[in-house]
Ligand code: HEC
């Protein structure tokens with residue numbers, strides 16, 4: 001009976017393609033990036049030139065709850081600032 005296994009293979013192939021298409025559609029539908037970029041001002045200019053990991057050591061000197069520029073309420077997890085606040 002060669003019929004049955006063949007049908008199964010076709011079914012799995014269809015499922016595989018459908019899952020792939022679903023993932024691509026999901027990624028394409030992601031909202032455009034709107035997170036504010038790292039500013040180009042006197043405070044932040046120097047961090048554009050540094051390595052990301054190096055620069056991020058300084059962010060929380062000011063961006064902490066007691067600092068001069070606390071993060072807004074409901075700010076997402078803040079690990080690695082520059083992955084979200086891109087440099088331009
Ligand atoms: C010396 C203090 C200081 C340091 C260090 C600092 N910031 Fe800031 N940051 C500020 C202040 C004050 C503001 C608000 C005024 C402004 O926009 O410049 C601000 C604003 C921002 C904003 C919002 C800009 C906007 O358009 O609303 C982002 C994003 C930001 N900082 C990210 C960072 C990141 C990422 C780092 C580390 C690489 C960093 N900051 C380091 C003081 C600092």
Ligand code: HEC
Nearest residue numbers: 034035036059060063071072075076077078079080081084
């Ligand atoms: C997971 C992504 C993510 C990470 C990591 C992250 N942020 Fe944010 N941040 C956001 C989002 C989203 C907002 C909401 C406002 C917006 O769209 O920019 C925000 C808002 C801010 C604001 C206020 C901007 C404004 O104009 O109101 C500052 C300042 C800021 N973040 C600084 C930082 C700093 C400093 C770090 C690292 C310690 C950090 N962020 C890490 C996503 C992130």
